[in-house]
Amino acid sequence: MSDVLTRAATAAIRYRTGVPPQLRPPAAPRHFVGRGDELAAVRAGGVTVVSGPGGVGKTALALKWLQDRGSGDQLYVDLAVREPLGDLLRAFGLSDVEVDESVALFRSLTARRQFTLLLDNADSAEQVTPLLPASGTVLVTSRSKLNLPQAQEIHLEPLADDGRLEELLDLSYVELPERQARLYRLCAWQPDTFGVPVAAAIAGEPECDVEDALDDLVEKSLLTEVGDAFRFHELVRAHARTKR
Known part of the structure; x- marks a missing residue:
């Protein structure tokens, strides 16, 4: 020793x-x-x-x-x-x-x-x-x-909107690679939790690529992971739906 x-x-x-x-x-x-x-x-x-x-x-x-x-x-x-x-x-x-x-x-x-x-x-x-x-x-x-x-x-609980959250989301969104940005926009129209197969079908991409992109969105606090599924905080969902 x-x-x-x-x-x-x-x-x-x-x-x-x-x-x-x-x-x-x-x-x-x-x-x-x-x-x-x-x-x-x-x-x-x-x-x-x-x-x-x-x-x-x-x-x-x-x-x-x-x-x-x-x-x-x-x-x-x-x-x-x-x-x-x-x-x-x-x-x-x-x-x-x-x-x-x-x-x-x-x-x-x-x-x-x-x-x-x-x-x-x-x-x-x-x-x-x-x-x-x-x-x-x-x-x-x-x-x-x-x-x-x-x-x-x-x-930690999800952030409440104190007037600065939308600015933060805008800054985070403009730095997303295109695949993540596209998933962010598309998946926001899902009304509840969704899994990788649903996201892959929406995006028309392989599940392995979509899963990596969803994990990146979780890391950036733009998605919440719930077991094997994902969901948006309502304020984030509303932000994503404004993007085109």
């Missing part, structure tokens, strides 16, 4: 001026309005879980907080696409680590750094717990309340 921790110290020195490229967070949204109370509620130090339905803006809020208030190195892990602990250690140059040593090694590594860690798209408390360091700031996004011990919970 001591040899492993020595390698961890070496890796920490190697990356003392930054983090590995694959762990750097994406840029915060260029256009961000509202959520002032929620941003102010996120605390530096400790763990904050930001929960809410898909497309409500959890990741956007977390990235905005990182941009404005995050301190030290910023680490980002999308739990939906990565095997988290092993990938984190490999990113810092550590491989062939025994499973029963990996948690202690990660905590030893992060204890030597000032950092903010964003764990995006968490499914459960069990998925997150091994990644919680002894110190630093951790933000977690999840569609569910995770009930992590001593964690702060912030639940």
Whole structure:
């Protein structure tokens, strides 16, 4: 174990001026309005879980907080696409680590750094717990309340229209690639939730292409994902129907 921790110290020195490229967070949204109370509620130090339905803006809020208030190195892990602990250690140059040593090694590594860690798209408390360091700031996004011990919970509801939402939607819409913009316009005429097959039939495109485009709209908070289906917030639906 001591040899492993020595390698961890070496890796920490190697990356003392930054983090590995694959762990750097994406840029915060260029256009961000509202959520002032929620941003102010996120605390530096400790763990904050930001929960809410898909497309409500959890990741956007977390990235905005990182941009404005995050301190030290910023680490980002999308739990939906990565095997988290092993990938984190490999990113810092550590491989062939025994499973029963990996948690202690990660905590030893992060204890030597000032950092903010964003764990995006968490499914459960069990998925997150091994990644919680002894110190630093951790933000977690999840569609569910995770009930992590001593964690702060912030639940997001869809934005209400305070006069700025239409401006935000216009800015988001003009930056959409053509496929996403076309789906945004066409699917807004569906009165309720709809699945990928319905969207593909409306667009006349393969389901695999349409599914990727719908996921992009969810990421941009223009659609909400409900299980295996999608739906528009009524204010967003009304906006989409004005576009030609």
